[in-house]
Amino acid sequence: MSADGRLVAAIASWMAIWWMTEAIPMAATFLLPIVLLPVLTPLSMAAVTAPYASPIVFLFLGGFLIAIALQKWNLHRRVALLTLRMVGTQPRRIVLGLMLAIGFLSMWVSNTATTLMMLPIGLSVITLVADRQADTAAGSDPNRRGPSRLTARAC
Structure with a gap:
């Protein structure tokens, strides 16, 4: 060497x-x-x-800054709640809602930044669904079949 x-x-x-x-x-x-x-x-x-000073470094830096700002101001939870309100809580519909949100964000933000922004949003959606299922279980819903495949894998 x-x-x-x-x-x-x-x-x-x-x-x-x-x-x-x-x-x-x-x-x-x-x-x-x-x-x-x-x-x-x-x-x-x-x-x-x-x-x-590589443009790639600034691309990632911008994506990280946007994602941190989303988390700081709890915008990721607002987007997650809006997504769940629009599409429902069935796993297929949640995936559709996330795909729509990603497509909407990708129209204005780079794909890298969109991916970094959607990570906290996706985790918030899963947390909200898991909390909803826990609330349903606490109410002893007789139609409850156990945790859904979506939250069982993610949590």
Whole structure:
């Protein structure tokens, strides 16, 4: 392995140790190559930071920020409730409702961001259905047959 390869492996190992031990915040761990590579190699700061400015990185960052904002303001629960109110609580209808919501969001947001946004929405739908079934079981509904396949697999 070349000297540059050993240096990169050492920095990656250092970062992995910091990630696993959480010695410093993960966001600060990402900055370690930006600090070390210009100091230890002839690379310029611009050459080292160029991969951080990849459009793919910003695509994922935007999707994560939208998903976090959905969760912070409980919009994922509102969308889940609206979906359940529109399509019902039968498993096939829930899947149809989620497909419609995904299609609606995909018209304006990238597919990656839509996927990141729909994860908390889907989990909220499953939680709402499971809560509804628990309420039905508490009321001792004689027609109750047990947990549905949707919530039994997800919970």
